[in-house]
Amino acid sequence: MSVENKVKGIIADQLEVGIDKLTLDTTFEDIDADSLDIVELVMALEEEFDLEISDQEIENIKTVGDVVRYIESKV
Amino acid sequence: MELKGKTAIITGASRGIGRATALALAKAGANVVINYTSNELKAAAVKEQIENDGGSAVIFKADVTEYKQCEALVQCAIDHFNRVDILINNAGITRDNLLARMKPEEWREVIDTNLSGVYNCCRAVMRPLLKQKSGGRIINIASVAGIHGNSGQANYAAAKGGVISFTKSLAKELGSRNVTVNAVAPGFIETEMTEALSGQVKEQVLSRIALGRFGQPEDVADLVLFLASSAAYITGQVIVVDGSLSM
Numbered sequence A: 001m002s003v004e005n006k007v008k009g010i011i012a013d014q015l016e017v018g019i020d021k022l023t024l025d026t027t028f029e030d031i032d033a034d035s036l037d038i039v040e041l042v043m044a045l046e047e048e049f050d051l052e053i054s055d056q057e058i059e060n061i062k063t064v065g066d067v068v069r070y071i072e073s074k075v
Numbered sequence B: 001m002e003l004k005g006k007t008a009i010i011t012g013a014s015r016g017i018g019r020a021t022a023l024a025l026a027k028a029g030a031n032v033v034i035n036y037t038s039n040e041l042k043a044a045a046v047k048e049q050i051e052n053d054g055g056s057a058v059i060f061k062a063d064v065t066e067y068k069q070c071e072a073l074v075q076c077a078i079d080h081f082n083r084v085d086i087l088i089n090n091a092g093i094t095r096d097n098l099l100a101r102m103k104p105e106e107w108r109e110v111i112d113t114n115l116s117g118v119y120n121c122c123r124a125v126m127r128p129l130l131k132q133k134s135g136g137r138i139i140n141i142a143s144v145a146g147i148h149g150n151s152g153q154a155n156y157a158a159a160k161g162g163v164i165s166f167t168k169s170l171a172k173e174l175g176s177r178n179v180t181v182n183a184v185a186p187g188f189i190e191t192e193m194t195e196a197l198s199g200q201v202k203e204q205v206l207s208r209i210a211l212g213r214f215g216q217p218e219d220v221a222d223l224v225l226f227l228a229s230s231a232a233y234i235t236g237q238v239i240v241v242d243g244s245l246s247m
């Protein structure tokens, strides 16, 4: 499975949104994610991809595409 | 029973209030993790009593001042019982002294154990608690000294006051995840912690308690059980259990 599909799957699962609603341009605001949602998402990503995401990096995450590009650069 | 299938971690459960709380939660059906730091025999005795009554428990040595050990404590709950639903932060110490004589280590030890210990355990339990997505209960044992202050206990009162504000903040952070966070503020409870006080001090305290007796660990455990099992709509509160001492 591509990183993009994996990431979308995790986001859909964590934030309880339909995966078909997610594009690379979808912002977390669009899907009503609050700061704790983002933290939970980051915990799930850290586990799935076995990496650590810093607070600074979290701040730069605004869209689904940001997450995909970030993970692609790390794995 | 009301806590059947739930897992509770109780820090400092080898003696006193923690012990009574572990017994009460186990009786209500919870699987309990009995934490201690030095008294293995006493912790084992609590476990044995729970098992004799048909409950299930494990003991786990961890110093709450050490974050890594708190992580291991939480992992112990997951290894044995597959989950963690309830955290009771009870471990605590006193190093009483008038400030004019209080040594830096007396200040530090109390802050490390009574305040940072609460951060350590709460932080360690966050990931499993959020991942389970099934809510949870955190109950912090503060003290009336943390509300009103107490001469000779500036270190202790500061730590307990900190625990109360911490409790309120965490309640706001976790409310949307159905995790309630409350503090319990006992008055004078008969345990090894208060045993050391002089007869004169005890008499003075007793004269201020309307109910005319010191509290027992079970009096506090009753309230903790209520907060851990029912009390679904109570969060961010500090509830006093002191027989009116601080009134």
Ligand SMILES: NC(=O)c1ccc[n+]([C@@H]2O[C@H](COP(=O)([O-])OP(=O)(O)OC[C@H]3O[C@@H](n4cnc5c(N)ncnc54)[C@H](OP(=O)(O)O)[C@@H]3O)[C@@H](O)[C@H]2O)c1
Residues within 6 Å of the ligand: B011, B012, B013, B014, B015, B016, B017, B018, B035, B036, B037, B038, B039, B040, B042, B062, B063, B064, B065, B089, B090, B091, B092, B093, B113, B141, B142, B143, B144, B185, B186, B187, B188, B189, B190, B191, B192, B193, B194
């Ligand atoms: N007694 C009172 O009148 C009263 C009033 C208000 C608030 N409280 C609070 O209630 C809580 C329990 O008090 P208590 O009277 O039951 O005390 P206690 O009888 O002295 O028992 C203290 C417990 O804390 C554990 N402990 C101490 N330091 C620890 C550490 N670094 N890591 C892990 N465990 C540690 C001890 O374990 P070991 O047995 O292994 O040493 C013991 O199980 C405390 O937070 C206390 O401040 C008590």
